[in-house]
Amino acid sequence: MSADVEDTHKRDFLVLAGNTFAAIGGASLLWPFVQQMNPDASALALASIEVDLTPVKPGQAITVMWRGKPVFIRNRNADEIKQAQAVDVKALVDTSARNDALPDATPALDEDRVKKGKENWLVLVGVCTHLGCIPKGQSIADSRGDFGGWFCPCHGSHYDTSGRIRKGPAPRNLEVPVYSFVSDTKIKIG
Amino acid sequence: MKIISSLAAAAALAAAVLVVPVHAEEHHFEYERQKWTFGGFWGQYDKDQLQRGFQIYQQVCANCHGLSRVNFRNLVQKGGPEFPEASVKELAANWPNKPLAGPNDDGAIADKKGNLLTRPALLSDPILGPYRNDKEAKAAQNGALPPDLSVIAKARDVHNDGIWYVHFAKMGRDVFNGYQEGGPDYIFNLLTNYAEPPAGFKLGDGLNYNKAFPGNQIAMVPPLSADNVIKYADGKGTFEENAHDISAFLAWAADPALNERKAMGWQVMLYLLITCVLLYAGKKQVWNRIPH
Amino acid sequence: MSGHSTYEPKSNVSKWFDERLPVVRLMHDSFVAFPTPRNLNYLWTFGGILVFCLVAQLVTGIILAMHYVPNDQMAFNSVQHIKRDVNYGWLIQPMHAVGASMFFLAVYIHIFRGLYYGSYKAPREVLWILGVFILLAMMATGFLGYTLPWGQMSFWGATVITNLFSSLDGVIPGLGTAIVTWLWGGFSVGNATLNRFFSLHYLLPFVIFGLVILHVWALHVAGQNNPTGLEIKQPADAVPMYPYAVTKDVFGMFVFLIPFAYFVFFMPDWLGHADNYTPADPLVTPPHIVPEWYFLPFYAILRAIPSKLGGVIAMVSAIVILVFVPWLDTSRVRSCKYRPIFKWCFWAFAFTCLALGYLGAMPAEEPYITWARIFTFLYFAFFLLAMPIVGILETPSKLPRSIMESVLGKPGSTGGHMPAGASAAPEKR
Secondary structure (H helix, E strand, O other): HHHHHHHHHHHHHHHHHHHHHHHHHHHHHHHHHHHHOOOHHHHHHHHOEEEEEOOOOOOOEEEEEEEEEEEEEEOHHHHHHHHOOOHHHHHHOOOOOOOOOOOOOEEEOOHHHHOOEEEEEEEOOOOOOOOOOOOOOOOOOOOOOOEEEEEEEEOOEHHHHEOOOEEOOOOOOEEEOEEEEEEEEEEEEE | HHHHHHHHHHOOOOHOOOOOOOOOOOOOOOOOOOOOOOOOOOOOOOHHHHEEEEEEEEOHHHHOOOOEEEHHHOOOOOOOOOOOOEEEEEEEEHHOOOEEEOOOOOOOEEEOOOOOOEEOOOOOOOOOOOOOOOHHHHHOOOOOOOOOOOOOOOOOOOOOOOOOHHHHHHHHHHHHHHOHHHHHHHHHHHOOOOOOOOOOOOOOOEEEOOOOOOEEEOOOOOOOOOOOOOOOOOOOOOOHHHHOOOHHHHHHHOOHHHHHHHHHHHHHHHHHHHHHHHHHHHHHHHOOOOOO | OOOOOOOOOOHOOOOOOOOHHHHHHHHHHHOOOOOOEEOOOOHHHHHHHHHHHHHHHHHHHHHHOOOOOOOOOOHHHHHHHHHHHOOOOOHHHHHHHHHHHHHHHHHHHHHHHHHOOOOOOOOOHHHHHHHHHHHHHHHHHHHHHHHHHOOOOOHHHHHHHHHHHHHHOOOOOOOHHHHHHHHOOOOOOOHHHHHHHHHHHHHHHHHHHHHHHHHHHHHHHOOOOOOOOOOEEEHHHHEHHHHHHHHHHHHHHHHHHHHHHHHHOOOOOOOOOOOHHHHHOOOOOOOOOOOOOOHHHHHHHHHHHOOOHHHHHHHHHHHHHHHHHHHOOOOOOOOHOHHHHHHHHHHHHHHHHHHHHHHOOOOOOOOOOHHHHHHHHHHHHHHHHHHHHHHHOOOOOOOOHHHHHHHHHOOOOOOOOHHHHHHOOOOOO
16 A cells, blocks of 8 residues: 555656656757847947047037947037026936936936037937837938927927937937047947 | 568678778878867867967968958857957957958048058958958969868868778767867868878979878968977977867867857756656656556 | 547536637547557657657748848858857757758658558558658758758759759750759759749748648548557557657657757767858869768669669659558568568668668769669669568468557457457468
């Protein structure tokens, strides 16, 4: 009788252990199969670009490609800077600076979205935070929306001269990528 | 029935007498197999050896051969030579064979003198050889194309030969030993078997005699020699070491994932063995419920 | 699928579902309660192993297609990109390449098992013929897939094999050339060829999948053969598929995974050819063109015949002849276990296939050509002479009366005696 019980336990344990091992193997095989869809080594290697700012006059903007996305670089004039600095952060839709170089909790002050001493240069990832369209406002002829920054025509999001969301469905300010000034007129993004 | 037995007998006889003489014209060379740190089941690359090998590539091979499927960033990555990133950045920036930069903002692909626009290489760029294309290479090399070396260690192999049963025995030995180093073995033998042609051997114009090369006539001049040994950073180095190190480096260039693959391979094999034992025990228990 | 169902829905939900779409019932009857002969040996685990192989090839293949570029300028480098840069590409690419070899290894064992135990005989003819179609589709898929890395062997293999169709010029002048040009989409193997080969290589595995479903269906109608070749005649002859056959199948599969993993992790290139690491060059043919190992016997037959059209016909016949095996074999006993003479013919045939495989890898020169001719003759002699003649002349040895008897060595000691009418005495002539 007791031998019977023991046998049942042993049997169940062995079958269970075998099945568990087989299942673990199958499950761990999923990892490479999922991982392979993430950016590969060659995509990760193209992480930084250098941009020459000499041709961009005050009031003008250029768009460059970085990691397959447009990066807006605007040389803001004094009015635009003043406008951006005057905004009350507490009234904003998104109060985070969204600067990849700073912690998320940094308030969305204009000074935290630009480099000190280079306040005229605003560098943003040009992708609307709503559903990924490219906002208008880079070319002179574009509508810049109600706040003089950018306007996304897809669903009507308005950004100000600091790239912060002010009106419309977009939930977050335009992202500031990690970048640095290599020289007075040259930046390195990424 | 008689026909059948004789058929079976014929087959058995065929098996017994199938002796295959080695074809006289075929290139015959006994490739000397080397001991590699990355050979066998536990083998891993020796990063110092890869660094020395890269030095040989840079000083010798790169004069003619590209390495275009290897990027500078690969020289930094784990499982390779693992040079410090800063030094490889500098190496890339100063690499003589620069990637093309044109067209520029004016749409030009060459400067006013007609030189193609280039830029310094970045970590993400391939390690280019001196020639822009195969035709330029052939024109510069007397009509012979120096092949790209990225996968050369996999594109070359040492062949097993011999009578059929010897052939099968050798194949079995290779499987048993996990032998995958035919490429580096071939390269090493090629580099160390330049010789004076035997008397009466008619050597083609611009060709060199090599005992390990099929046909014995190779366009490549001896890249390494005992008279002109490449010295390493520590001031040491011999001809044989040069040949070993470049072969190992090219093996890595062709198979940069080997370290990771073999390390994971053992874990997988161990897992499979344990699981097989457990599944067998479970299966036995299940079948013990019934007479079988 | 046959007989009455033993599935009982346990909950109201499953009962509700079962009344509307009895797919769970179908699975239960096909893979859980399905009666399997209790004497199956490990050769019968290869059916399940092959399903695993097919699924593994589909999964890894779909993944590779996410990164591969079917373009003659970029294909070679894209495979290198997969192996060097894609996350775990160094693992997934060899899994697919080695997987193809393991798939063929398993399918050949499966076929030889069927030949040895007479699994092609009535009522399993359709099951067997579906299997031949699966083999043909696998060969086409394997050949198309080998083209994709666009190395020297890929390119020249594709050139040589597609040129086989030009032998039809011997039937109607111009026909073969027209077909070859149509296959290539050009006047040589090129980018157009690579693109369509990629498309078809992606399509065919799903055709195989459909054929496998029919194959399994036919299997469940006729029931499994077994080492004795006897039918299941009493309940004691069979055990439910779950847990008995399933535990055995899973164990068999994991044993099969050991050599599979061994090649993937330690010898990923051993089953291939070094020349395929040289990018395709339409101006240079490698000195020895050899197909992948699993095509070598057929390649030897192709080269053994001195005429172009004749060689192609012989090679195609070597596969198609399998379709007629159910009718070529005249014996009334299925299993070679009880066929003292045919057993030896079988082993001679197995040796013939190995010898042809060896000869297919050797250069096309003497003495290999003569040997290839001898073994080609033996290959066909097995089907056209041994199968019909031995079946008539041979006296089978004594068969057990039931599967149960063969297992326990004594007639129906635990499982009840079978009805006298169903006795399966050895056929004597």
